[in-house]
Amino acid sequence: MASEPSAIAEQKAEAVDAKPLRADARRNRDRLVEVAVSVFAERGIDGSLEEIARRAGVGIGTLYRHFPTREHLVEVVYRREVEALCAAAGKLAQKHPSDVALEQWMQRFVDYIATKRGLATSLRIVLTTNSTLFSDTFGRVSQALRQLVEAAVADGTIRGDVDASDVLHALGGIYSAPDTPEWRDRSRRLVKLLMDGLRFGAAKAQ
Amino acid sequence: MASEPSAIAEQKAEAVDAKPLRADARRNRDRLVEVAVSVFAERGIDGSLEEIARRAGVGIGTLYRHFPTREHLVEVVYRREVEALCAAAGKLAQKHPSDVALEQWMQRFVDYIATKRGLATSLRIVLTTNSTLFSDTFGRVSQALRQLVEAAVADGTIRGDVDASDVLHALGGIYSAPDTPEWRDRSRRLVKLLMDGLRFGAAKAQ
DNA sequence: GTAATAAACGGAGGCGCCTCCGTTTTAGTG
DNA sequence: CACTAAAACGGAGGCGCCTCCGTTTATTAC
Numbered sequence: 001m002a003s004e005p006s007a008i009a010e011q012k013a014e015a016v017d018a019k020p021l022r023a024d025a026r027r028n029r030d031r032l033v034e035v036a037v038s039v040f041a042e043r044g045i046d047g048s049l050e051e052i053a054r055r056a057g058v059g060i061g062t063l064y065r066h067f068p069t070r071e072h073l074v075e076v077v078y079r080r081e082v083e084a085l086c087a088a089a090g091k092l093a094q095k096h097p098s099d100v101a102l103e104q105w106m107q108r109f110v111d112y113i114a115t116k117r118g119l120a121t122s123l124r125i126v127l128t129t130n131s132t133l134f135s136d137t138f139g140r141v142s143q144a145l146r147q148l149v150e151a152a153v154a155d156g157t158i159r160g161d162v163d164a165s166d167v168l169h170a171l172g173g174i175y176s177a178p179d180t181p182e183w184r185d186r187s188r189r190l191v192k193l194l195m196d197g198l199r200f201g202a203a204k205a206q
Numbered sequence: 207m208a209s210e211p212s213a214i215a216e217q218k219a220e221a222v223d224a225k226p227l228r229a230d231a232r233r234n235r236d237r238l239v240e241v242a243v244s245v246f247a248e249r250g251i252d253g254s255l256e257e258i259a260r261r262a263g264v265g266i267g268t269l270y271r272h273f274p275t276r277e278h279l280v281e282v283v284y285r286r287e288v289e290a291l292c293a294a295a296g297k298l299a300q301k302h303p304s305d306v307a308l309e310q311w312m313q314r315f316v317d318y319i320a321t322k323r324g325l326a327t328s329l330r331i332v333l334t335t336n337s338t339l340f341s342d343t344f345g346r347v348s349q350a351l352r353q354l355v356e357a358a359v360a361d362g363t364i365r366g367d368v369d370a371s372d373v374l375h376a377l378g379g380i381y382s383a384p385d386t387p388e389w390r391d392r393s394r395r396l397v398k399l400l401m402d403g404l405r406f407g408a409a410k411a412q
Numbered sequence: 413g414t415a416a417t418a419a420a421c422g423g424a425g426g427c428g429c430c431t432c433c434g435t436t437t438t439a440g441t442g
Numbered sequence: 443c444a445c446t447a448a449a450a451c452g453g454a455g456g457c458g459c460c461t462c463c464g465t466t467t468a469t470t471a472c
Binding site: 025051061083 | 455457458459463468469
């Protein structure tokens with residue numbers, strides 16, 4: 001246990017129930033996910049898998065060995081993004097006053113949803129087919145939000161008569177709103193408006 | 207009304223808002239739909255469009271001209287089947303006592319749903335994307351059922367304290383039940399059970 | 413180091429999707 | 443009929459999907 005090489009620390013989230021990959025396999029797999037993130041971002045969820053393999057510098061066979069179906073790959077990419085979004089909550093909380101952290105996180109939430117619009121149809125299929133994925137996501141996002149809301153309530157920067165689910169409910173409108181050109185601006189304004197409401201209550205109480 | 211060639215009677219439902227097709231075009235289109243019914247039945251909703259064109263004896267280009275996307279073709283086939291299902295209600299009502307007609311129609315409904323199982327995922331996409339299709343279908347099926355139920359209630363072969371939506375609700379379980387091997391038998395028994403319940407009430411009242 | 417073996421690689425090949433456009437057929441018109 | 447314009451046809455071609463299997467590479471044992 002003494003002199004373990006530091007690489008070990010990096011991947012532990014995935015270490016569940018899977019035997020360790022050979023070095024080249026792990027490298028390629030990571031590479032593929034990395035590239036898939038960009039390709040899906042650029043071309044949408046229907047982006048070509050062959051392009052992903054090409055850009056990652058591996059054969060198409062390798063891609064398919066790691067991710068037997070498109071959905072597998074999509075799921076991994078998706079989970080990764082949700083992960084990043086949730087991890088951002090902790091970091092924002094450290095660097096900013098709690099109300100600002102909440103606001104910035106919600107703005108980031110908007111950005112995140114933005115990348116998902118348009119893909120909605122295909123993504124919905126994946127989410128309906130794989131309901132574990134859906135509930136996992138929902139749970140993680142809720143938890144990140146709860147953390148921020150509770151901190152802000154605790155130190156009085158936002159009003160105390162709301163909880164995380166109220167805020168999540170309010171954000172629901174962002175997700176379900178139609179996909180117009182103004183969507184993004186409208187959503188950013190909605191977040192500000194929501195924050196004003198949350199802060200107002202706090203000011204009043206003080 | 208006198209000496210019309212009988213072919214005329216067949217296609218009128220589609221005559222809305224579309225200019226008449228050239229003879230060859232109409233022939234090919236009909237052919238394609240015909241073949242698509244079998245191919246979708248045999249291979250599922252993901253059956254090859256090229257096979258459909260091939261079997262219909264037309265080029266793939268012709269198929270795409272008539273049905274720009276797979277969904278278009280699926281929709282036409284689907285509507286046609288719903289149509290047939292609903293039309294069966296009238297015919298059964300003429301040939302059988304009203305309670306028997308109802309029962310037989312419900313069994314046919316089971317058969318119909320059976321062909322849709324497994325395709326569920328792809329079909330659900332089409333139905334979600336095209337909500338008009340969904341509500342049209344729902345409306346037509348409900349109406350067919352209502353016709354049968356009301357007739358049976360009217361002549362006392364089933365109890366009078368239920369209406370079509372109660373029965374439809376009961377049939378809902380058939381649609382949403384998981385896709386096990388026993389599904390079909392279970393569903394047929396469910397229909398019988400339901401009919402017993404409906405008849406029992408009538409007997410009691412008499 | 414070398415050998416052996418299991419793991420991983422990668423791309424050819426077969427199939428389906430869909431578009432594009434040169435060729436054929438139909439429906440009018442004189 | 444003959445002619446013409448519009449409509450319809452059809453399939454080649456380019457691309458993506460996915461599988462299969464001969465080749466390469468990492469790891470383990472000596």
